Amino acid sequence: MRLRFAGFGGQGVVLCGFIFGKAAMLDGKNAIHTQSYGSASRGGLTRSDVGIEDGEIYDLVFQDLDVLVTLSQQSYNAFRADLRDDGLLFYESDLVVVDEQPAARACGAAVTDIAFKQFGRKIMANMIMVGFVNEIAHLVTDESLAATIADNVPAGTEAKNIAAFEEGRRLARVAQETS
DSSP states (O other), X not given: OEEEEEEEBTSOHHHHHHXXXXXXXXXXXXXXXXXXXXXSOBTSEEEEEEEEESSOOOOSSOSSEEEEEESSHHHHHHHGGGEEEEEEEEEETTTOOOOSOOSSXXXXXXXXXXXXXXXXXXXXXXXXXXXXXXXXXXXXXXXXXXXHHHHHSOTTOHHHHHHHHHHHHHHHHHHHHHO
């Protein structure tokens, strides 16, 4: 499974990839995580790639993605072509316009707005998206994700981040019921 989170610096894209990779390892799978961001990372194009396999992982560079998560228009434009036709596209619906009918299954959610309104911080959008993605794609167990989130967010924010993750899961269930 090849997964890419992409957006602009400051959205928590790298943390999302790290959390999925570590959760996969807690589930007994092999995982690799790489990241790329410009020298002026705040606001610049950022990506976080994760490979999850039961067996050995031989590729360090992914161009044939199973899952693409885009949190900005720039990241969608830059990486859309790397998504397989039968892949899953997740996007921040307030920031990304999907300008073509994608062959991939596309699922959007306004995670930044929800994060601000429900949690008072836009940065919580990343954990909402983690829950949203996993509820639909079933990449790792929710228990491993929750444990990894709790272990890797700033001290004192664990409960809010877990609540954001759970909100993402809820949003995905609602989206699946209405589609």
